[in-house]
Amino acid sequence: xxxxxxxxxxxxxxxxxxxxxxxxxxxxxxxxxxxxxxxxxxxxxxxxxxxxxxxxxxxxxxxxxxxxxxxxxxxxxxxxxxxxxxxxxxxxxxxxxxxxxxxxxxxxxxxxxxxxxxxxxxxxxxxxxxxxxxxxxxxxxxxxxxxxxxxxxxxxxxxxxxxxxxxxxxxxxxxxxxxxxxxxxxxxxxxxxxxxxxxxxxxxxxxxxxxxxxxxxxxxxxxxxxxxxxxxxxxxxxxxxxxxxxxxxxxxxxxxxxxxxxxxxxxxxxxxxxxxxxxxxxxxxxxxxxxxxxxxxxxxxxxxxxxxxxxxxxxxxxxxxxxxxxxxxxxxxxxxxxxxxxxxxxxxxxxxxxxxxxxxxxxxxxxxxxxxxxxxxxxxxxxxxxxxxxxxxxxxxxxxxxxxxxxxxxxxxxxxxxxxxxxxxxxxxxxxx
Amino acid sequence: xxxxxxxxxxxxxxxxxxxxxxxxxxxxxxxxxxxxxxxxxxxxxxxxxxxxxxxxxxxxxxxxxxxxxxxxxxxxxxxxxxxxxxxxxxxxxxxxxxxxxxxxxxxxxxxxxxxxxxxxxxxxxxxxxxxxxxxxxxxxxxxxxxxxxxxxxxxxxxxxxxxxxxxxxxxxxxxxxxxxxxxxxxxxxxxxxxxxxxxxxxxxxxxxxxxxxxxxxxxxxxxxxxxxxxxxxxxxxxxxxxxxxxxxxxxxxxxxxxxxxxxxxxxxxxxxxxxxxxxxxxxxxxxxxxxxxxxxxxxxxxxxxxx
Numbered sequence: 200x201x202x203x204x205x206x207x208x209x210x211x212x213x214x215x216x217x218x219x220x221x222x223x224x225x226x227x228x229x230x231x232x233x234x235x236x237x238x239x240x241x242x243x244x245x246x247x248x249x250x251x252x253x254x255x256x257x258x259x260x261x262x263x264x265x266x267x268x269x270x271x272x273x274x275x276x277x278x279x280x281x282x283x284x285x286x287x288x289x290x291x292x293x294x295x296x297x298x299x300x301x302x303x304x305x306x307x308x309x310x311x312x313x314x315x316x317x318x319x320x321x322x323x324x325x326x327x328x329x330x331x332x333x334x335x336x337x338x339x340x341x342x343x344x345x346x347x348x349x350x351x352x353x354x355x356x357x358x359x360x361x362x363x364x365x366x367x368x369x370x371x372x373x374x375x376x377x378x379x380x381x382x383x384x385x386x387x388x389x390x391x392x393x394x395x396x397x398x399x400x401x402x403x404x405x406x407x408x409x410x411x412x413x414x415x416x417x418x419x420x421x422x423x424x425x426x427x428x429x430x431x432x433x434x435x436x437x438x439x440x441x442x443x444x445x446x447x448x449x450x451x452x453x454x455x456x457x458x459x460x461x462x463x464x465x466x467x468x469x470x471x472x473x474x475x476x477x478x479x480x481x482x483x484x485x486x487x488x489x490x491x492x493x494x495x496x497x498x499x500x501x502x503x504x505x506x507x508x509x510x511x512x513x514x515x516x517x518x519x520x521x522x523x524x525x526x527x528x529x530x531x532x533x534x535x536x537x538x539x540x541x542x543x544x545x546x547x548x549x550x551x552x553x554x555x556x557x558x559x560x561x562x563x564x565x566x567x568x569x570x571x572x573x574x575x576x577x578x579x580x581x582x583x584x585x586x587x588x589x590x591x592x593x594x595x596x597x598x599x600x601x602x603x604x605x606x607x608x609x610x611x612x613x614x615x616x617x618x619x620x621x622x623x624x625x626x627x628x629x630x631x632x
Numbered sequence: 633x634x635x636x637x638x639x640x641x642x643x644x645x646x647x648x649x650x651x652x653x654x655x656x657x658x659x660x661x662x663x664x665x666x667x668x669x670x671x672x673x674x675x676x677x678x679x680x681x682x683x684x685x686x687x688x689x690x691x692x693x694x695x696x697x698x699x700x701x702x703x704x705x706x707x708x709x710x711x712x713x714x715x716x717x718x719x720x721x722x723x724x725x726x727x728x729x730x731x732x733x734x735x736x737x738x739x740x741x742x743x744x745x746x747x748x749x750x751x752x753x754x755x756x757x758x759x760x761x762x763x764x765x766x767x768x769x770x771x772x773x774x775x776x777x778x779x780x781x782x783x784x785x786x787x788x789x790x791x792x793x794x795x796x797x798x799x800x801x802x803x804x805x806x807x808x809x810x811x812x813x814x815x816x817x818x819x820x821x822x823x824x825x826x827x828x829x830x831x832x833x834x835x836x837x838x839x840x841x842x843x844x845x846x847x848x849x850x851x852x853x854x855x856x857x858x859x860x861x862x863x864x865x866x867x868x869x870x871x872x873x874x875x876x877x878x879x880x881x882x883x884x885x886x887x888x889x890x891x892x893x894x895x896x897x898x899x900x901x902x903x904x905x906x907x908x909x910x911x912x913x914x915x916x917x918x919x920x921x922x923x924x925x926x927x928x929x930x931x932x933x934x935x936x937x938x939x
Contacts, residue, residue: 307690310688311690311691450796451795452792455775597903600902604884613886
């Protein structure tokens with residue numbers, strides 16, 4: 200009796216203690232392989248089921264034309280995507296072609312993980328709308344090729360408005376007060392079955408727009424935080440106002456929704472009449488809800504759409520790993536994605552409106568209702584756009600998680616708006632490198 | 633020749649095939665030995681080195697001395713993660729062991745179909761730290777989850793247990809307590825070792841159930857209790873999967889389920905701060921070491937060895 204437990208204890212101790220600090224093994228292995236002229240490329244993206252199906256179709260078509268190239272798709276939800284990418288890059292096992300976001304572009308490029316696409320053989324950017332290349336360009340190189348243009352917007356489920364007996368507002372003149380009032384009205388009139396709107400502050404774009412409407416911006420051109428504690432406080436106060444008016448769901452429901460996939464989010468499952476989305480997500484949300492949805496401009500402070508701070512964003516970028524062993528083949532595939540009408544015909548505007556003007560012209564007549572609506576929205580707001588929004592500096596990729604946390608703090612009443620604003624800005628500043 | 637004499641001559645003689653036997657022994661050990669060096673000791677040494685560097689996963693590490701460790705002193709989120717982890721360990725481990733002990737005692741009394749119950753109760757231990765169960769947990773404690781549906785039957789209005797910062801950690805504590813099966817099985821084995829004559833003698837002297845439990849079972853079981861305690865504390869300090877999956881990797885809502893290990897992961901892979909994350913890993917090793925040492929020290933005063 201005496202000896203067994205002691206021996207067991209010692210053994211268990213030895214193994215568990217050892218395991219404590221050795222976190223994560225090395226997966227090793229090469230990134231891609233070539234034999235007999237055959238090349239295997241790995242291609243990773245995040246997105247909904249809709250995107251995955253469309254992208255796979257393009258891959259299949261490309262493989263048919265290029266029998267020597269095999270493309271292995273690796274895809275997942277946004278929330279897990281970046282952890283996975285970071286681990287594979289660290290393990291020297293990065294995919295050859297990477298769907299990249301503005302938030303992480305500098306993070307990877309500044310550390311030499313991405314290839315300068317200006318030097319890539321077989322990749323042509325001649326037909327791109329000139330403004331659309333800028334966001335992926337810095338330090339004289341092009342590290343991400345714009346994969347589509349989008350803009351932050353309010354998505355509306357007209358069926359929910361109808362159920363509530365509320366008219367869809369005129370988005371060229373509506374203010375934040377209108378937004379709050381209309382959303383609250385929907386919640387009241389449906390007896391809480393449908394909530395008026397999703398919360399602001401579940402990503403940083405809302406705060407950026409809010410800042411831009413007040414003459415500031417989330418990031419400055421020289422890579423600093425550009426929003427003041429006062430405006431951030433106002434932003435959090437407004438979210439509280441929405442909560443108190445029951446214009447948005449309960450704090451618990453919002454916090455739960457922050458981790459939900461697009462297909463399972465509150466708006467996609469018909470629980471909300473309005474929500475804040477990126478315009479290209481209209482396609483996926485339309486599929487998920489089975490409804491004809493509508494995009495509205497973001498409300499403004501003064502009722503003038505031109506003052507609402509909207510801007511064109513590269514919805515996502517194509518990047519090539521600097522360590523890819525098949526630079527040429529990877530570049531050719533990215534070229535196909537970006538410049539061929541064959542790919543455009545399948546992808547349409549699901550990743551945003553094609554930045555290649557020729558592809559855009561060719562696919563416009565073929566757009567499905569949702570793609571067409573999002574393309575038209577991008578066209579419509581072109582005359583009301585503000586200045587381009589500076590890209591986040593290195594370390595800025597964390598801002599989404601940080602604002603989610605402080606929005607939760609505020610919604611649960613655990614922190615006052617001014618305290619949350621100060622803590623938020625301190626933390627974001629602390630992350631910048 | 634007597635048996636003793638034979639043993640003596642065996643001891644004195646060096647068997648010819650010993651070298652060969654040793655080689656075979658090492659060969660049999662090789663898979664484990666290789667694993668130990670390649671995936672445990674190697675990375676540990678590497679992480680010790682990295683803990684003194686600024687390493688962003690992509691570029692080569694830069695030596696910065698003790699900076700990572702001094703940074704921990706002023707890192708509020710790290711302090712919060714320590715609070716969360718300690719709460720989790722010191723609430724869930726005692727609860728888990730109490731339930732395991734209770735059930736072991738009940739099962740040990742010769743319940744019919746004990747093998748069946750033992751398996752059923754053990755099952756959660758096998759599943760407890762798996763991703764599937766963590767996902768299930770999200771469903772059970774979600775706004776429209778099973779728990780709320782049950783509460784609804786009784787007319788109680790539920791809430792989003794996992795999405796409320798004040799209850800999210802509680803759901804993880806419940807999950808850990810639920811995996812009481814492995815300490816329970818060890819308790820059962822321990823109970824089997826207690827000679828029945830003690831109980832018989834106590835019964836003759838008129839001792840009741842409670843008296844027998846506190847005067848015979850518990851003292852004789854303290855070595856097992858100690859073993860379980862040490863093991864479960866270490867285990868709880870290292871919990872990761874449950875919090876990661878239940879919170880969707882964020883440690884949220886509001887960092888309320890941000891375990892130390894989860895924050896370590898967030899720094900390393902979310903923020904590309906692998907040097908700092910390595911320093912945190914070694915800090916955790918020290919914490920666990922200190923608690924284990926304290927446990928061993930305290931054991932002198934309450935663990936009773938029956939021989």
